[in-house]
Amino acid sequence: MATIQEKLSVLANTMDRAEDLTNEQLAQEKKKLSVVDYKMVTFTLAGKDYAIDIMKVKEIAKAGCFTYVPNALPFVLGVYNLRGDIIPIIDLRLFFNSTVPEHEDNFLENMLIVTVGEQTFGVVVDEIDKVVGIQKSSIQPPHPLFGDINIKYIYGVVEAENSLYVLLDIDKIFGVRTPEEERELAETAKAQMKMREEVVENERAAAAAALEASAKEDSAKAEELKKQKAADDLRFIGNSLATFKKFSVNSVTEEWMKNRYEEWLKERGEGNTQLQNEMDAEKFLSPFYSRCTGTWWTEEYADEVMKALPENSAKNIVVWNPGCGKGYESYSLACILKKRYPGAKIRVYGHDTDLLSVSNAPLMNLTDEASTSWYQPYTTRTASGDYTFSKEIKDSIMFEYHDCVNTNNLPPIDIVFSRDLLSFLPESSQNTVLNEFNEKLKGNGIIIVGENENIDGLGFKKSEGNVTLYSKE
Incomplete structure (x- = not known):
């Protein structure tokens, strides 16, 4: 009987033996990386050849009958128990809008178990081929013609064993930045900061020289210089916030920025107000x-939100929650809305561009502390002892991977709940989103934005209260 090593030798020289690849062989291939420049696991999607770095592959498996997760994204087939670990299963064919062949319910899918950061995923493909060893220098830059997928998900293209493979960047697919990208981002921010410092310093020097030449004792000009310096400081802080946190300073946040700068000046002192890093x-x-x-x-904040909600006799209450993140707001809103409008059918659309967060949101459990608070009437306990939300609450929320700047195919909205989202968008994107709010919101609908965001006069009018509401002008 052939040994595993003998099988690997045959596998490396015979292209039609891909189905003999086993998890033990994959482990042996990883051990041989010390003498092989680069290895990749190859597979097919819709008849085309693809590959990923073997170091991203934990194992290869065949599985089916995944546990369905309500309201999950279309390409999330469900979850799977991998020797005690519950992992999400992603169908790469659906993610790339490829055709999925029909099969029986008990069909076993070909699955790569991959690790992305600290997260483990099961990735379903058509066929898993083999392990191919190449020279890393032979990888060519990506080009849109080599795949039917977005070029940002392609690491490169390589020809090996008479086949052309599209090498996928699994980190980019799941939204993880590489250490090189993190370093590049930090270096770019540092260079931009230095350039802005030079510009600001030159402006200050020029203004100071002009004022000193005209009249050193002119108190009015001295006051003007002080104001100019404060304006320069504030502008530079705004530029630094845009670089480090993507925070936009404009009419939405301008009032808060001015007040915060005065506080910041007292905290840090004259000449020490600039933001040097992301921590600042x-x-x-x-x-x-x-x-x-x-x-x-908290129960206090939940009560404030509920009291702020207007009377609404509609049978269906539709809520849009862009920037839902991990789902804390969407679940909390669903509970409050159920209490405020007990006779209505609640539908909350939770949108976010964080793929990991929005994929895991339907699986969220409550902490023991939260489960005994005001959330208690809307929770249930699982067989494992964890607290989760009742089926009624979960069924009322639709989590979706979606960028609110793009077109939103939503029904007329009763409530837009979008706290602190606008301030972290460029001004052009803010205008697009505000137009979407205006277009989708019903005549008697309301908008709740962040406590320090102001959209008064931007097509909306403000109502005062503990929770600030806006309605159409």
Whole structure:
């Protein structure tokens, strides 16, 4: 009987033996990386050859009958128990809008178990071919003609064993930045900061020289210089926030920025107000975020939101929650809306561009502390002892991977709940999203934005209260 090593030798020289690839062979291939420049696992999608770096592949498996997850993204087939670990299963064919052949319910799918950062995924493909060893220098830059997928997901193209393979970047597909990209981003931000510092310093020097030459004792000009310096400081802080946090300073955030700068000046002192790194930027923005952002709501805040909601006798209440993140807001909203409008059917559309967060949102559990708070009437306990939301609450939320700047095929909206989202979009994108709000919102609908965001006069009018509401002008 042939040994595993003998099988690997045959596999490396025979293209039609791909089906003999086993998990143990894959492990042996990884061990041989010390003498092989680059190895990749090859597979097919819709009849075309693709590959990924073997170091991203944990194992190869065949599985089926995945556990369905309500309201998951279309390309998420469900979850799978991999020796005690519950992992999401992604159909790469659906992700790339390829054709999926029909098969029986008990059909076993070909699956690559991949690791992305600290997350493990099962990736379903048509056929898993073999392990191919190549010289890394033979990988060519990506080109749109080599695949029916977005070029940003392609690491490169390589020809090997009389086949042309499109080498996929699995980190890009799941939204993970490489260390090289992180370093490049930091270097770019540093260079931009230095350039802005030079521009600001030159402007200050020129203004100071002009004022000193005209009249050193002119108090009016001295005051003007002080104001100019403050304006320069504020502008430079705004540029740094845009670089480090993608925060936009315009009519939506202008009032908050002026007030925050005065506080910041007192905290840091004259001449020490500039933001040198991302930590400084986060500290400057720390008072900006709305209450209970990225966590479970307190009972106090939940009561304030419920009291702020207007009377609405509609049988269907439709809510748009762009920037839903991991799902804390969407679940909290669904519970509040169920309590406020008990006779209505609630539908919450939770949208976000964070693929990992929005994929895992339907699987979210509550902490023990949250499960005994005001959330308790809307929760249930699983067989494993974890607390999760009731089927009624889960069925009322539709989590979707979607960029709100693009066209949104939504029904007329009763409530837009979009806290702190606008401020982290470029001004042109802000205008696009505000137009979407205006177009989709019903005549009696309301908008709730961040506590420090202002859209008064941008097609909406403001109502005062503990929770600030906006309606159409």
